[in-house]
Amino acid sequence: PKTPADITFPALSPATAARAPVVHCTVKTDSRCRELAPPIPDAMSSKGSVVLAYSGGLDTSCILARLKEQGYDVIAYLANNGQKEDFEEARKAAPKLGTKKVFIEDVSREFVEEFIWPAIQSSALYEDRYLLGISLTRPCIARKQVEIAQREGAKYVSHGAPGKGNDQVWCELTCYSLASHIKVIAPWRMPEFYNQFKGCSDLMEYTKHHGIPIPVTPKNPWSMDENLMHISYEAGILEDPQEPSASRSLHEDLGQAKAPNTPDILEIKFKKGVLLKVTNVKDGTTHQTPLALFMYLNEVNRFLGMKSRGIYDTPAGTILYHAHLDTEALTMDGKVRQIKQGLGLKYAELVYIGFWRNPECEFVRHSIAKSQERVEGKVQVSLFKGQVYMLGWESPLSLYNEDLVSMNVHGNYEPIDATGFININSLRLKEYHHRQSKVTAK
Template identity: 55%
Template sequence: MAKETVVLAYSGGLDTSCILLWLLEQGYDVVAYMANIGQEEDFDEAKKKATKIGAKKVIIEDLRESFVKEFVWPAVSSGLIYESRYLLGTSLARPCISLGLVQAARKEGATYVSHGATGKGNDQVRFELSCYALWPQVKILAPWRIREFTERFQGRQDLLQYAASHGIPVPVTTKAPWSMDANLMHISYESGILEDPSQAAPPEIYQMTTDPMKSPNTPTLLEITFKNGVPASVKNLTDGRGPYTNPLEMFVYLNKVAGQNSVGRIDIVENRFLGLKSRGVYETPGGTILHQAHVDLEAFCLDREVLRLKSYLRDKMADYVYNGFWFSPECEFVRRSIQLSQEHVTGWVRVQLYKGTALAVSRNSLVALYNQSLVSMDEHGDFEPEDATGFIKTHAIRLREFQRFKTQAANLNK
């Protein structure tokens, strides 16, 4: 009887390397699927490792351009940020990887897809909801939810011993056992010593950003241009580099210059979809600059009520993306609604980078609701100051009536 085929979302790290071997022990043929979404990875070495472990085939797919244009750019134009701090780097990568994973599984005639996400985290939900949305008939093997696996492996220490006993090299040691996930947009760190939120993350953990104490002592000024809410170009006004207009090149450059200036670090406790609170340390250098610039240009270009309604939709979409519903009807509806708000978000923003900060210092658009002569304190323009009297008195009616109401209520209680 022919073995059933599993396509495993393979990272080359501890969990998926051990899972690859465990799936082979269960009698499956395993195809290892690796998505290049900008992580610093030696893909040739990872392929050799997976092949040595026993993978029937290793697929490596370059999704960097797709990741930026189809996932990061919509997130930037939507202003996505989860719980006011997290720019969703991992959350955006999962549906991108899932697309490639499902396509590979169908092409290989696989019965199952598998992943290394834990039973306590968000990624299991993100991967599986995406896969079910893209391929409703898919079957999923999630080892961290299979009793035979979890009874054998309580956590990462057991995996480290298993890897060592089978000669599987992994970039994690018992001395520094935190987990990291990297892509073009960010690196996230969790677990190990980071599980104690009262302890600061060790300085050596950061890989994308320079220590603020060691970053340049002079600021860097960037000019970022948007067209219909989407990043269109980046130019360094300090050293003249650019303009960069290719999406991938633009984002790679932003990561570099932001990282040099220590921009994009956060250390937070967040609310996972399953109801648990978790501590995460993130580096999102280029994404932080784009977010700050886009927010600034939106305030310049959009009507107040449209901006507030868009902000509400932004928060809803951020929840959908964080929770794994990128391919859901509600997320598609909100995404399209937000796109309408971006029709006139076109112009440039100059952002100053300095020792961990990204500060918008000026902006311009040919189509904006900012009217300098109307708002100026040095001229009346088309504004009639006397009109403010009626405006104020009309709004005061409700406040006066509320005061009358409170007086009546107080008299009744005497």
């Protein structure tokens, strides 16, 4: 055997060199090696970049590590939509797991203005209970996630939504509607993932084995999801609808029993169905920017509503739902309001099933916005131990005519006119029952 310095290669003519393939080779001499080809760059072995909706919690920390194992360059994305979360701690944890970049995006303002306000205008209430606090935030989060992916040239996005539930639908339908070429990696729908991680204990074991930093496991026997509009408590002992201790514990946590014994009186002003100003009558404090308004209303009220197997707390949303509804009743034509109420039910359904970006939902949203042109005025409300009581209404566009409805004066109404109305409407009714009686007699 000769050393590399002793090896010579015949010179190639220019024509031969042009046709010759490029070969990476290693010359071995005894136990020594010299790499003659340059090292292959890391990027060539990567599957590409993926933007992961990352919270720093157990699930997404494990998902981040698994995506790295599978050869993806992970970009961690944390959305601040008003939740009480230690974003800096999560920012520090992500690089320890090998992230390529970390983005912390504050989407609170757009969440209020572009997602919450249309829901308030529509009086959206899914199945008579749910004010869509989580359903509305997911498309807001996913929209920013796609924006980052496009900016960073990422071909994939990923999330920690479980294979059960609507979160995965809300996130992914938004992603595909905004960028059809981007692929979604959903670990909790992959058999190789959910068969390995069948519960928290498996995830915890994985974090210990791989040295993954995660926050302390919550002491409460349920999971909590929070944003600016809403806190939901689900899973654990809440899955048993007959378990009374769950509701008692949450009532204590939310402090309703410790609420003041005197009410807060607020004056709430709307224009075109959008909240303009909130004034506390007791101390005179005023709030006017959309984000500040919503945060203030969250502070002064708490509200609990049972739905299915979870407990939902939507304080500001509850106040505005009632205040807007009454302002609308004062200023909107009755027949228009009937149509708008039907649209509101449809809007709640479309948002809940993840169709926020679908054309039919956009159509309904624009129709509802049109109905709000005359919804203007002030409402005074009393907040007492989590309940909202309406005290009075005022509007320059009010359709209320006191003289017309008063029992003390006739106004522009002639009572005798009701006779013709009753006769015309009773005609069909009389004929129907007359015919029915003949059929029954036979």
